[in-house]
Amino acid sequence: MTPTSALQDAFGDSNHLIRGKRIRFYRTRAGLTLEQLGAKVGVGPSQLSLIENGRREPKLSLLEAIARELDTTLAALLSDEAPDRRSAFEIELERAQQGVHYTALGLPEIRNVRGLTDETLESLVGLHRELLRRARAASATPEEARRANTSIRHFMREKNNYLPEIETLATDLMASVGHVSGAVTHRTVAVLAESLGFTLIFVDDLPSNTRSITDLENGRIYLPPASIPGGHGLRALAFQAMAHRVLGHNPPASYAEFLEQRLQINYFASACLMPEAATATFLQNAKADRNLAIEDLRDAFGVTHEAAAHRFTNLATKHLDLQVHFYRADAHGALLRGYENNDLPYPVDASGSLEGQVVCRYWAGRTGFKRRNRTSEFYQYTDTPEGTYWETSQIGDLGNSGAFSITCGVKFDDAKWFRGRDTHVRTVSTCPDENCCRKPSDALAERWEGSAWPSARMHAHILSPLPTGSFPGVDDTEMYEFLSAHAPEL
Missing domain, CATH: 1.10.10 (Arc Repressor Mutant, subunit A)
Structure with a gap:
C-alpha cells in the first residue's frame, strides 16, 4: 500500500503526458514544426512526437535544449499543470481511455485526440467522468465495503x-x-x-x-x-x-x-502525536520494568485511550517483539474494528469480514461492561480454542452514541510484561461453537421458547446506503457552498 492513487497506477506516470503537452504548447507558440525543433536539438521528429504524446521520457539534457530553443525555462516545461484548458481535457481523455472502466467495455480508443473540436473533446471527457462516477456508486455496496x-x-x-x-x-x-x-x-x-x-x-x-x-x-x-x-x-x-x-x-x-x-x-x-522513537523508547522501558500499560502511554502523550491502544499495536511487534490484538466493540459486542497478528479467533462472516460480527460474551471487551468502576483498565485471562489470551480493556461512553470498549491483548506467555498480569479474573470461551454463548441454556429455552415475540430495534446503519460521491459520505454541494461562504474576498 502506497500513497499513490489507483488512478495513477492505472494511467502510469501522468507527468509524462503533462510534460509532452507543455512541450507541444511552447513549440506551437514558437511556430516550429517537429522537424524544425528536432533539427535544432539534434533528435528526429518521430522521437519528439513520442515525447509530446507522453510515450517517452526525455533526458534532462534534451529538456534543457528544448527549453532554450523554445525561449522558455526548464521549470516551465517541468510544471505539473496542463499549459491550457484544451490540453487539460486532452490529458484527461487519454488517461480515461487507459482506465479499467473504459477498457472493460471493449470499445476502440480515440487516437487522434488533437483532431477533435473543443466541444467534442469536452463532451467525451464529461461522459468518462459520468462513467467513473457510476462505477464508484455501483461499487459502494455493503459487500464491497x-x-x-x-x-x-x-x-x-x-x-x-x-x-x-x-x-x-x-x-x-x-x-x-x-x-x-x-x-x-x-x-x-x-x-x-x-x-x-x-x-x-x-x-x-x-x-x-x-x-x-x-x-x-x-x-x-x-x-x-x-x-x-x-x-x-x-x-x-x-x-x-x-x-x-x-x-x-x-x-x-x-x-x-x-x-x-x-x-x-x-x-x-x-x-505525529506519538513519534516513533520516543514512543518506542517509552514502551521498551516499560517492558523492561514489566509494567506495560496502555493508560500510561495515553497519559504520556496526551491522547485518547483508543489512540494509545492502536499506536501500541503499530509498534509492539517492530520494537517489543510482541504479537498483539486490538479491537473496538459496542455495548452489544458488535465489532467496529479489529487487528491481530497473534491468532485471536475473531468471529468473521463468509467473506472474512469482522465488522459487525459479535464477539464472545466471555471476552474482556464484553465482560468489562459488567464492572461498576469503569475509570481504570480491566484485566482478564480468556481460554479460547487457540490458546489462552490476556487482555486489558477500557470502557468509554459517547452519550447518545452509546458505550464502547477498547481492548488490547497478547498470548498468555507475553502477559508477564504487562501491568495487570496478576489478575485472577479468568473466563472460558469456546466460540465459534454456538453452545458457548449464542444459545440460551436448555432451562431458559424450555421455559420461554414459543412464548416470546420481541419487537427488534432496527439499527440505523442497516438501511443506510454506503456513501458515494467524489469523497464518500460528503455532499459536494454543501461542501462547495461552505467554501464559498468562507473564502476570502478577492
Whole structure:
C-alpha cells in the first residue's frame, strides 16, 4: 500500500503526458514544426512526437535544449499543470481511455485526440467522468465495503500494523518543527500547518458529514471549534487533513481507495502525536520494568485511550517483539474494528469480514461492561480454542452514541510484561461453537421458547446506503457552498 492513487497506477506516470503537452504548447507558440525543433536539438521528429504524446521520457539534457530553443525555462516545461484548458481535457481523455472502466467495455480508443473540436473533446471527457462516477456508486455496496476492509486488515497483518514510510514522513515533519517527544501542543500543529502552506481556521458551521475541509486554493484547513466526541481532538483532525497533501493523495477512485486513504491519514496523525522513537523508547522501558500499560502511554502523550491502544499495536511487534490484538466493540459486542497478528479467533462472516460480527460474551471487551468502576483498565485471562489470551480493556461512553470498549491483548506467555498480569479474573470461551454463548441454556429455552415475540430495534446503519460521491459520505454541494461562504474576498 502506497500513497499513490489507483488512478495513477492505472494511467502510469501522468507527468509524462503533462510534460509532452507543455512541450507541444511552447513549440506551437514558437511556430516550429517537429522537424524544425528536432533539427535544432539534434533528435528526429518521430522521437519528439513520442515525447509530446507522453510515450517517452526525455533526458534532462534534451529538456534543457528544448527549453532554450523554445525561449522558455526548464521549470516551465517541468510544471505539473496542463499549459491550457484544451490540453487539460486532452490529458484527461487519454488517461480515461487507459482506465479499467473504459477498457472493460471493449470499445476502440480515440487516437487522434488533437483532431477533435473543443466541444467534442469536452463532451467525451464529461461522459468518462459520468462513467467513473457510476462505477464508484455501483461499487459502494455493503459487500464491497466488507471486502475492502478485509483486504486492508489482511495487508496490515502482513505488515505487523507498521508502515515505515509513513513513520519516516511523520518523524521528519515533527522534527522540522522541533517536536520529538511528549504531548503535541496546538501551537506546534499550527506551525506545521504553516510550513505546509496552510492556515488552521476554526468554524462552527462545518457540513454535518465532514470532520474538516481543506481549501486548497486559499491554503485553509477548516476545523470544528471543539473536539469531536471520542476522537483524538483537534490536533489529530488537523494532522489528518494535512496528511492528504503530505502523502500525495488524489480524490479516491473507489470506495476501497477511500478506506485505504483513511487508514493512511489516521496512521500519519498517530505517528505525529506519538513519534516513533520516543514512543518506542517509552514502551521498551516499560517492558523492561514489566509494567506495560496502555493508560500510561495515553497519559504520556496526551491522547485518547483508543489512540494509545492502536499506536501500541503499530509498534509492539517492530520494537517489543510482541504479537498483539486490538479491537473496538459496542455495548452489544458488535465489532467496529479489529487487528491481530497473534491468532485471536475473531468471529468473521463468509467473506472474512469482522465488522459487525459479535464477539464472545466471555471476552474482556464484553465482560468489562459488567464492572461498576469503569475509570481504570480491566484485566482478564480468556481460554479460547487457540490458546489462552490476556487482555486489558477500557470502557468509554459517547452519550447518545452509546458505550464502547477498547481492548488490547497478547498470548498468555507475553502477559508477564504487562501491568495487570496478576489478575485472577479468568473466563472460558469456546466460540465459534454456538453452545458457548449464542444459545440460551436448555432451562431458559424450555421455559420461554414459543412464548416470546420481541419487537427488534432496527439499527440505523442497516438501511443506510454506503456513501458515494467524489469523497464518500460528503455532499459536494454543501461542501462547495461552505467554501464559498468562507473564502476570502478577492
